Amino acid sequence: MIAAVLQANALLVAFVVVGAVMGASAILSRMLTGGRVSGSAIAILIGLALAFYGGIHTGGSRGLADIPLLSGIGLMGGAMLRDFAIVATSFEVDVARARRAGVAGAVALVLGTVLPFAVGAATAYAYGYRDAVSLTTIGAGAVTYIVGPVTGAAVGAASPVIALSIATGVLKAVLVMVGTPLVARTIGLDNPRSAMIFGGLMGTVSGVSAGLAATDRRLVPYGALVATFHTGVGCLVAPSIFYFALRALFD
Amino acid sequence: MTIFGVALLALCTILGNLLGEALGQALGVKANVGGVGIAMLLLIAARIGLARRGLLDGGVLSGVGFWGALYIPIVVAMSASQNVVAAASGGMIVVVAAAITVALCFAAVALFGRLGDRGETMDEIEAAERARAAVDTHP
Numbered sequence: 001m002i003a004a005v006l007q008a009n010a011l012l013v014a015f016v017v018v019g020a021v022m023g024a025s026a027i028l029s030r031m032l033t034g035g036r037v038s039g040s041a042i043a044i045l046i047g048l049a050l051a052f053y054g055g056i057h058t059g060g061s062r063g064l065a066d067i068p069l070l071s072g073i074g075l076m077g078g079a080m081l082r083d084f085a086i087v088a089t090s091f092e093v094d095v096a097r098a099r100r101a102g103v104a105g106a107v108a109l110v111l112g113t114v115l116p117f118a119v120g121a122a123t124a125y126a127y128g129y130r131d132a133v134s135l136t137t138i139g140a141g142a143v144t145y146i147v148g149p150v151t152g153a154a155v156g157a158a159s160p161v162i163a164l165s166i167a168t169g170v171l172k173a174v175l176v177m178v179g180t181p182l183v184a185r186t187i188g189l190d191n192p193r194s195a196m197i198f199g200g201l202m203g204t205v206s207g208v209s210a211g212l213a214a215t216d217r218r219l220v221p222y223g224a225l226v227a228t229f230h231t232g233v234g235c236l237v238a239p240s241i242f243y244f245a246l247r248a249l250f251d
Numbered sequence: 252m253t254i255f256g257v258a259l260l261a262l263c264t265i266l267g268n269l270l271g272e273a274l275g276q277a278l279g280v281k282a283n284v285g286g287v288g289i290a291m292l293l294l295i296a297a298r299i300g301l302a303r304r305g306l307l308d309g310g311v312l313s314g315v316g317f318w319g320a321l322y323i324p325i326v327v328a329m330s331a332s333q334n335v336v337a338a339a340s341g342g343m344i345v346v347v348a349a350a351i352t353v354a355l356c357f358a359a360v361a362l363f364g365r366l367g368d369r370g371e372t373m374d375e376i377e378a379a380e381r382a383r384a385a386v387d388t389h390p
Contacts, residue, residue, distance in 0.1 A: 014328060018324045018327050019324070021327055044326065046327075047329075048330050048331070048335050051330065051331045051332060051335040052336060055337070061334045062332045063335060065331070074332050077325060077327075077328030077331060077332045078329075082329055083264055083286075083287050084260065086322065087264045087290045088316070089322055091312075091315045091319060095299070104363070112356060115352070115355055115359060119351050119355060123348035123351065127344045141348075142352045167338055168348045169349075171339075171350075172352055173338075174335065175349055175353040179353060179357065183357050187360045187361035187364065189360065189364070191371060191372045191373060192373070192376075193364070194364035201356045209322075209326055209329075218373045224291070226288070228285055229284065229288050232271065232280065232283060232284030235280045236278055236280045
């Protein structure tokens with residue numbers, strides 16, 4: 001009976017669970033770190049740890065959301081509500097500031113596509129891959145975990161290579177989520193302009209949105225505004241320009 | 252009314268996603284190109300348009316503001332539904348590629364961010380706004 005009620009109210013269960021995680025994180029932040037590590041950062045870490053537990057426990061690919069009683073977590077953290085909430089933050093954007101940093105954001109977007117692709121392809125080369133299809137697919141995975149499989153499918157990569165490419169993108173997103181609050185001060189991530197540059201360079205909407213949320217909530221709309229173009233740009237150039245370049249070099 | 256804010260936000264998000272899909276198709280890409288970014292621009296334009304006509308009332312603000320405030324909890328739910336196991340079990344090539352990429356991009360943000368005028372920090376911006384508000388209320 002309890003299970004039936006909880007499953008019929010899956011989204012509400014998710015609200016309660018996430019509320020509890022955020023509450024616990026706020027307390028941990030104050031007690032353990034004296035407020036130096038933000039509650040949001042701790043909550044995101046706990047979320048990732050729970051996702052790891054869910055993945056091990058169910059063998060599924062959606063973390064905690066694969067546990068039937070907690071399926072609402074998947075709806076709450078899914079693309080629909082995530083996009084809805086990100087768009088809502090744009091109400092806070094200062095248009096004049098965003099426009100002034102627009103060019104920098106666009107340049108960062110290009111750099112944020114070329115750099116990861118080059119690193120991904122070079123790593124694949126170092127690990128013995130020599131064909132343009134595999135190099136392109138793994139390189140694309142380093143851009144984002146959506147660009148990887150889309151590119152892999154477009155150029156006809158083998159399934160294990162696509163899996164590697166997705167894993168690279170997911171790990172990148174996780175590292176951005178966890179790493180951003182740690183390096184924020186060092187890389188000067190404290191103003192709208194650097195947030196837009198950050199959004200363009202790091203790409204991965206999930207990584208950027210969670211990384212900025214854990215650092216300074218006010219920077220989120222600026223970073224997200226640029227980052228949301230990242231996957232599209234990657235899917236545009238990786239299976240075309242980048243693939244042709246690698247094919248000219250290796251095939 | 253609050254629902255007007257929520258409806259406006261939903262309309263912008265849907266339109267943005269539609270335009271992003273259309274842009275992707277026009278470019279021959281199997282992905283949404285900037286759908287959320289376009290939606291954000293639409294909502295910013297709507298905000299400016301409503302403010303100009305004096306229609307930006309408390310209801311609209313609370314309808315949009317509520318979802319903006321739920322942003323971090325939604326991100327926590329998102330992180331709890333990531334495929335962390337796959338990320339952790341991809342082997343060394345995955346770790347090397349992802350770690351070098353992220354380190355290099357962080358470094359690029361640091362370099363690039365320092366080129367040109369740095370701009371005010373969020374703290375400075377808010378302090379300036381508070382100061383202005385204080386002057387406005389006590390002339």
